[in-house]
Amino acid sequence: MSSEKKYQVAIIDYEMGNMFSVNHACKYVGLNSIITENRDVILNSDAAILPGVGAFGNCMENLNKLDLISPIKDFVASGKPFLGICLGLQLLFTESEEFGVSKGLNLVEGNVVKFPTETSGGKLLKVPQIGWNHIYNAKNDNHWSNSILKDTSTKEFMYFVHSYYVKPSDERDILTMTNYEGIEYCSGVKKNNITAFQFHPEKSGTEGIKIYQNWSSEIKNYKKKNNG
Amino acid sequence: MNHRVIARLDIKGPNLVKGIHLEGLRVMGKPEDFASYYYENGADELLYMDVVASLYDRNSLKDIITRTANEVFIPLTVGGGLRTIEDITEVLRYGADKVSLNTAAIKNPEIIKQAAEAFGSSTIVVAIEAIKQNDGKYLCYTDNAREYTGVDAFEWAQRAEELGAGELIITSVDKEGTGEGFDIELTKKISQSVKIPVIAHGGPGKLEHFKEVLTDGCADAVSVASMLHYSYAAKNKSVNEFSAEGNVTFINSGKTFGKIDKAEIQDIKKYLSDNNIDCRYIK
Numbered sequence: 001m002s003s004e005k006k007y008q009v010a011i012i013d014y015e016m017g018n019m020f021s022v023n024h025a026c027k028y029v030g031l032n033s034i035i036t037e038n039r040d041v042i043l044n045s046d047a048a049i050l051p052g053v054g055a056f057g058n059c060m061e062n063l064n065k066l067d068l069i070s071p072i073k074d075f076v077a078s079g080k081p082f083l084g085i086c087l088g089l090q091l092l093f094t095e096s097e098e099f100g101v102s103k104g105l106n107l108v109e110g111n112v113v114k115f116p117t118e119t120s121g122g123k124l125l126k127v128p129q130i131g132w133n134h135i136y137n138a139k140n141d142n143h144w145s146n147s148i149l150k151d152t153s154t155k156e157f158m159y160f161v162h163s164y165y166v167k168p169s170d171e172r173d174i175l176t177m178t179n180y181e182g183i184e185y186c187s188g189v190k191k192n193n194i195t196a197f198q199f200h201p202e203k204s205g206t207e208g209i210k211i212y213q214n215w216s217s218e219i220k221n222y223k224k225k226n227n228g
Numbered sequence: 229m230n231h232r233v234i235a236r237l238d239i240k241g242p243n244l245v246k247g248i249h250l251e252g253l254r255v256m257g258k259p260e261d262f263a264s265y266y267y268e269n270g271a272d273e274l275l276y277m278d279v280v281a282s283l284y285d286r287n288s289l290k291d292i293i294t295r296t297a298n299e300v301f302i303p304l305t306v307g308g309g310l311r312t313i314e315d316i317t318e319v320l321r322y323g324a325d326k327v328s329l330n331t332a333a334i335k336n337p338e339i340i341k342q343a344a345e346a347f348g349s350s351t352i353v354v355a356i357e358a359i360k361q362n363d364g365k366y367l368c369y370t371d372n373a374r375e376y377t378g379v380d381a382f383e384w385a386q387r388a389e390e391l392g393a394g395e396l397i398i399t400s401v402d403k404e405g406t407g408e409g410f411d412i413e414l415t416k417k418i419s420q421s422v423k424i425p426v427i428a429h430g431g432p433g434k435l436e437h438f439k440e441v442l443t444d445g446c447a448d449a450v451s452v453a454s455m456l457h458y459s460y461a462a463k464n465k466s467v468n469e470f471s472a473e474g475n476v477t478f479i480n481s482g483k484t485f486g487k488i489d490k491a492e493i494q495d496i497k498k499y500l501s502d503n504n505i506d507c508r509y510i511k
Contacts, residue, residue, distance in 0.1 A: 018320045018351065024297060053348035117423065126425045126448055128350055130395055131232045132272055132508040157230070157508045159272075159303065161350040161394075181229060203303050203325065205267070 006032035007219045010045035012072065013037045014062040016054045022085065025202035029212045031219070039071040047219045048075050050196075052087030056096040056112065056164070059087055060104065069105065076107055076194060079226075081219050084196030086162065089189065092196055093166055108191050110168040119181045128163040135176040135187055135199065147175060147190050148214035156207050158199035160187070165198060193222075230506045231442050232272040232449035233496050234427060235456055237262055238279045239308075242288045245279065246457055248405035249373065253279065256457050257464075260295045265460055267300040269493040272508055274300065275328070275397075275451060278308030279372055290322050297323025305353055316343055320351070328397060330355040331370035334377050334384070337391055344392030353427075354393040356381055358414055359401045366414055373401040385418045397427040397451060405454060407433020407487030415445035427451050433488040435499040442505055452496065459490035 009031045011019050019035050026033035026049075033049075034041060042048055050072065052059055063069050076082050084092050093104045096112035104112070115127045134155045137144050144150060160178070165185040168174055175195070176188035187198040195215070201208035237259050238245050244262055245253040256262070263274055274296070278289050286309075293306060306319045307328025316327050327347075333340050333354055343352045357373050358366040358381040366381035385396055398418055400411030410431045419426040428447035432438060432455060441447045497509040 016348070018325065018347065020297070020321065020323050021301075021325060024323070025301065028301075053350055055348075124420070124423065126229065127423055128394060128425070129229070130350065130425050131449065132230050157510070203301060205301050209301055 006030060007046040007216070007223065008044075009033040009219070010042040010048045011035045012042060012048060012050050012068060014052070014059065014066055014068055016052045016059050016062055016087070018053070019051055021200070021202045022049060022051045025209060025212045028209065029216045031212075031216055037066050037068065039067065042068075042071045042075055043078075045075075045080075046223060047081040047083070047215075048072075049083045049085065050088035050091060051085045052091065053161075054087060056087065056090060056098040056104070057102040059091055060102055063091070063105075072105060073107065079193050079222075081215065081222055082194045083215060084194065085202075086198060086200060089196035089198050090164060090166055092189075092194065093168075096164065098164060107194060108166075108168060108173055108189055108196075109170060110166060110173070112164050112166050114164050115180070115183065119183070121182065123181070125181055125183075128161055129180050130161050131159070132157045132204075133160050133178050133180060133187075133199075134158075135178055138174065138177040143175070143190075148195055148211055148218055149175065149188075151210050151214060152207065157204070158187075158197075158201065158208060159203040159205075160199045162198055229448065230508050231447075231500065232427070233270075233438075233493060233500075233507065234273040234275050234305075234449055234451040235263070235266040235271040235493065236275040236277065236429065236451045236453040237457075238277050238453065239289065239292060240278075240280050242292070244457065246405065246454055247279075249401055251373075256461055259292050260299075261464075262457065262460055263296045264299050266456060266493055267302055270497060270508065270510060271302065271493050272449075273303045273305065275305045275307070276324075277328070278306075281309030281331070281371065289319075293319060293322040293324055307353070307355055313339070313342055313346060316347065320347065326351050326353050326394075328353040328355045330357060331375070333388065334368060334370050334379060337387060340388060340391035340393055344394070349392045349394040352393050353395050353397055354388040355397045355399065356385060356388075356418075357399045357401050358411075360411070360414070369401060381414065382417055382421060385422055389422045389424050393424060395425040395427060395448075396422065397429055400430040403431030404429070406431055407454070407489075409433065409437040410441040410445055410447070410450075412441060412445040415441055415447050419446040419448065425449060435489070435491060435496060438496055438500060439503050439505060442500070452491075454488045455491040455496075456493065458488060459492055462490060
């Protein structure tokens, strides 16, 4: 038994997709993760993760049905570390064009759009993008060093599965960019206590696990600063 | 795009097995050992296929999935014998990231739609096992190519996409385990007729075969078994002592099948990279 305190992470369960791998990655880096839809458990946790696969509209519907929208917004407002993954990134945005227009959580301003069916060169574009792609720092500054990507090198490979991508209104929210067959898009955001990725760090080998380790450190540092 | 190199592990009971034309299974060793090794060597994904779809012995598959998911942080697809939404839910709970459907989907195509709605399209891989007929048509077979269906492979590929499959894995049963190379015609025709990614499976014996199927065959990803297994088994004598059941004569003999070169994941990736085919190659 380690004497070190384990921090509690709520993996928000809204009945969309497989939470096993996220849960497993958290446990692997020593976090006490709990898969939950209980608002009190979420709000009392030290950190929270919004995962998700599936359709944007269905996900928002489920969050609404399970009365999870206000706990998520309250959690983010508390300033505690919050991580979004895959659809959990997209849901943070203002709206998505998936099946007409669906409203999102609007915690990051911007919209979610679908990959085109062809590249600019007129080649058939395979959608969803499934597989490994580079993430890179498009700003040529050191903003990764103040994030959980501080140990990740630019152009590192991460694992992606998605048909839609996000377009933040404010460039300052962009953390990482990725290029899929000539389409350059935002694959990660950071806004205050929110970090969110289009890719799956829990499926990206040892480089992905590093990101979880750094997020775990961020939780620890946050607790130290705020609870003494 | 970065073309994926997916390590495929055919499983029977507690063992990794390998056959030819999906038949004549030989015991290779313990699947988790091979899986961890491929993960460390840069495999982009793993695919576990329960080749006997042994409904009476799902416990060993469950244990293999769970043990693998505890050590391996890349996507794991599991297929073989999944009949219902409950079966899919179960393997996802054990730690699979995606499932591969063949027999169940052909018998009841609506399961693709139901599964895509329940778990997201990206979780659902439809496996097509095709055999070329004398008239040039490709027909789908199920139950590891034991059962004739009469379904046209090209029509079925498009239907599977419409129903919500996230990707397709195309096996040429004629080529599988032979080392003669992938079926280029089959792969190309399917890959060009759908918008979702297509994984080519069955036949590689030389590094050139990967280049061929990713360029001429228009495949988005490749799945490989024999070349990797022979290489790992040759290096690790201990795996040969493992099995208490099954035909181990072949593996203990140290032989490989004539047309199949041994290769490591890194050999395949280096070869692709040297030939300007994009992939996740880390030197």
